[in-house]
Amino acid sequence: MNINSITKSEISDIQMDVINKLKDYIEFKNLEPGDKLPSERMLSEKFEVSRSNIREVIQKLEFYGILNSKPQSGTFIADIGKIAMIGMLDDILQLREPDFRSLVETRILFELEIVSLAAKRRTDEDLEKISQTLEAYKTKVLNNESAVEEDLLFHLAIARASKNATLNTFMLIITPEIITNFEKYHVCDSGMSRKGIDEHQAVFEAIKDQDSDRATEMMKNHFKVLFQYCYESE
Secondary structure, three states: OOHHHOOHHHHHHHHHHHHHHHHHHHHHOOOOOOOEOOOHHHHHHHHOOOHHHHHHHHHHHHHOOOEEEEOOOEEEEOOOOHHHHHHHHHHHHOOOOOOHHHHHHHHHHHHHHHHHHHHHHOOHHHHHHHHHHHHHHHHHHHOOOOOHHHHHHHHHHHHHHOOOHHHHHHHHHHHHHHHHHHHHHOOOOHHHHHHHHHHHHHHHHHHHOOOHHHHHHHHHHHHHHHHHHHHHOO
16 A cells, blocks of 8 residues: 555554554563563564554553653553553543544633633733734734634643643644644634634633633633534534
């Protein structure tokens, strides 16, 4: 198969197959937490996939806390207990690409907490960065240009201001998929974007005033149309 013809879903299927084979290998070899896995080259040959696929699976399992890579030493099974590790691998094998509705629901849940924390914890520097992204969004909208990326940058600036590294990381993970779906489903038409200027401004003012309750309400209002669109598009 020409590598350029491999689709995103096929890559995901390949990775899931590698995870399944790795799970079987761990169980067959009776590996315990702290044990070292074979090298990427050896796993690549054993599972008959490219080293890049092995590397991506290792990174994915590191994110979930199942593996632990140490520079110059190799990749080790994390110290989480064998029963828990196998259970987590089984759960990961059940995962599939999230649909648009799931992405929207997840984003809303995250951002209502994020904006509340940002209002409480923001610094003057954070406020300046949020203001800059807001101005960039306004400029694009008023010039009748697509402002999907500027919209997401505004929300990411708020996530950084929350001072919660985990929430910020999750936002960074789901952002590319959100941008793709926004453009695919034409969610942000010019009317919604112009209305979004006022909504963004209201969120910004609440954060500026360090009013977490009002910031949460303004963010809920901002997401109202998007949430309705999500359900009406099913």
